[in-house]
Amino acid sequence: MDIREIAKRAKVSTATASRAINRVPTVNPQLAKRVWSVVEELGYYPNTQARALVSGRSRIFGLIVSEITNPFFPEIVQVFERIAVQHDYEILLTSTGNDPKRMESSVRRMIERRVEGVAIMTFGMEEVLLEDLKLRKVPLVFVDVGPLRARVSNIRIDYLHGIRQAVQHLAALRHEKIAFITGPRRIKSARAREHAYLHSMLEIGLPADSAFIVEGDHTMEGGMAACALLLSKPDRPTAVLCSNDMTAIGVMRKSYEVGITIPRDLSVVGFDDIRLAQFVLPPLTTVQMSQSELARLAFHALLTEVERETPAPEGSEYTLKTNLVLRESTSLVASAAKRSGGKRREIPSS
Amino acid sequence: MDIREIAKRAKVSTATASRAINRVPTVNPQLAKRVWSVVEELGYYPNTQARALVSGRSRIFGLIVSEITNPFFPEIVQVFERIAVQHDYEILLTSTGNDPKRMESSVRRMIERRVEGVAIMTFGMEEVLLEDLKLRKVPLVFVDVGPLRARVSNIRIDYLHGIRQAVQHLAALRHEKIAFITGPRRIKSARAREHAYLHSMLEIGLPADSAFIVEGDHTMEGGMAACALLLSKPDRPTAVLCSNDMTAIGVMRKSYEVGITIPRDLSVVGFDDIRLAQFVLPPLTTVQMSQSELARLAFHALLTEVERETPAPEGSEYTLKTNLVLRESTSLVASAAKRSGGKRREIPSS
DNA sequence: ATGAAAGCGCTAACAC
DNA sequence: GTGTTAGCGCTTTCAT
Secondary structure (H helix, E strand, C coil): CCHHHHHHHHCCCHHHHHHHHCCCCCCCHHHHHHHHHHHHHHCCCCCHHHHHHHHCCCCEEEEEECCCCCCCCHHHHHHHHHHHHHCCCEEEEEECCCCHHHHHHHHHHHHHCCCCEEEECCCCCCHHHHHHHHHCCCCEEEECCCCCECCEEEEEEEHHHHHHHHHHHHHHCCCCCEEEEECCCCCHHHHHHHHHHHHHHHHCCCCCCHHHEEECCCCHHHHHHHHHHHHHCCCCCCEEEECCHHHHHHHHHHHHHHCCCCCCCCEEEEEECCCHHHHCCCCCEEEECCHHHHHHHHHHHHHHHHHCCCCCCCCCEEEEECEEECCCCCCCCHHHHHHCCCCCCCCCCC | CCHHHHHHHHCCCHHHHHHHHCCCCCCCHHHHHHHHHHHHHHCCCCCHHHHHHHHCCCCEEEEEECCCCCCCCHHHHHHHHHHHHHCCCEEEEEECCCCHHHHHHHHHHHHHCCCCEEEECCCCCCHHHHHHHHHCCCCEEEECCCCCECCEEEEEEEHHHHHHHHHHHHHHCCCCCEEEEECCCCCHHHHHHHHHHHHHHHHCCCCCCHHHEEECCCCHHHHHHHHHHHHHCCCCCCEEEECCHHHHHHHHHHHHHHCCCCCCCCEEEEEECCCHHHHCCCCCEEEECCHHHHHHHHHHHHHHHHHCCCCCCCCCEEEEECEEECCCCCCCCHHHHHHCCCCCCCCCCC
8 A cells, every 4th residue: 555546546646645645735625625535435544665765864863872781871761762653753763782883883874874963872982983974964962071062062971060069068967078980981971070069069068088088980889889999987977978879879788798887877869860760769959961861962962953954063062950959968077966856857848 | 886896897797797606516617706896995885775676575574663772672672683793783772661652663674674584572562563563564573462374483581490490499488479560461471471370379288379479560670569469468578589580670669669678678589681680789599581592583583484495384382391499589488597507598599 | 798778666857 | 946857775676
């Protein structure tokens, strides 16, 4: 069953059938109605491949992530897909597992399906691997990396905003020994978080020397190891800020293992605000970097480039703010709590 | 840049170029090499839409889930996608949010892109909505619902296997008052789990009367409410088995809120073994229903149907076993623990 | 073994 | 406003 069949049954030409189906306004309403009734009677759906072939537009956007099982990504995928559908786009989802081979294969698949744009959400992947896409002038959007170029947009994350809130929140709870567990330092966004921590500590006169900074790797295991290290120090921190939520969850688990109660004995703050952060016990106070907003920005960056009629010299730049969300993994530092009568929390969760 | 360009530069016909690219063995190795070197020099990638159009095969499988942010799905998507890529398939991922409208739109999108098969992972969606796909003879695979038909395969879950293990594990820890929190009863798989619990209790002579069965809805909030209800009963259970992991996590949270310690005061067992189950504190003992295995089975069910040359009267049936995985949310019932000297666990986690 | 040409299903000139 | 037709990029007969 194809458009010719429809045309024949509606007693019109294929051109008219095509126009009616695509709701071209100039077609005679009588005919249009006839076409549509045949379409509905037969349950006809136009063949997208044929459309794509002739129009040169696939109506597919690529979305490259590290691994969909990384809790950071499901919401991004969900929102990206939902918006895509609203705009009659499909999404080609690929994952790299941070493996250059798989990144290469992702790029190949994108090109073979002739995607109209690609959002790259895999933090810290070699930009070089995307040369093939740039060559083909496919619009690209990155998060937090690289310079603007023609058809290449960027979403900048304002790490300082949320991290400063986190540090000041902790300081307000009388914490002074606030440790930081970093992410892998080869990842730019991890370094940016660390830098925001340093800046926030220094600006309110709190010590942020190397003894309080320990390296993690953005996994739970890394968080556990880092936590163990921190706990073994002679001068133990009373609060710890983590480069991401999985790290914070590692801290919580290690604390649980060694009998340290959170937040009574140790306050912990995460970063990202993945869904999981709400489900751990106690619910994790964390710096939110809205995944849905990120997905939304990425989609619109791509759409803007695709719909641009006159080629711009470079893509656009967007900014995503971060914000502290208060839950229950932080509390007054122990000494102060004693004075204030042992109240479990000073700041109500919003 | 298209195949004609390649042919011209390699000084062969487009037919030969096509054959070389598709590694048809009869083509002269000399020519083949010439073609390939041009292909690589120009970075040529065949246009999948054109291929699909002429071959009538899209090399796309559809995957319908409820919502990718439901922790049950990410691993399914990951594994399904990974296997698909190995077989040169792409996946068209859609979500329904259990909304018939969105289910309809999913089906339309699948048909428009001419998918070669669809895996339906959305538990408890009207089968009727898939009529359009059946009409078009698209191979389908369901989880745990409906009868076998031509080109319709099924994956049956052996709920009893794992749930019996869970009940017996609890019984071995001297629990006798083992409650069950159900899922939404309109969902077949939820009813099957409940039934497996009843059967397992009865067969070892434990009471499974209605007082111990309370209705949940497979969400954390539902688990919290159900837990509150259970805790308010005069005859409180010492252990609770949940229809899924999110429910169990709700139980853990409610317990945390009211100061009940798990597993000391209450043992809890989940179902599904989503990733999250490992991250909560204490790590959740749960009945595993392997998501990767499920994805694998679904993919191969589809592939089998697609590659079948002689049409079979009906699709195949596969079975997925469930298995208890021991973690730390269960322990000896309090009274017995006292006698045994208060050891926290009797059964080491494997 | 290789090439010429038809055609997959659709859209968009172009002519009427 | 409607119809005729070329052609999107590829594979695959059918000749040679």
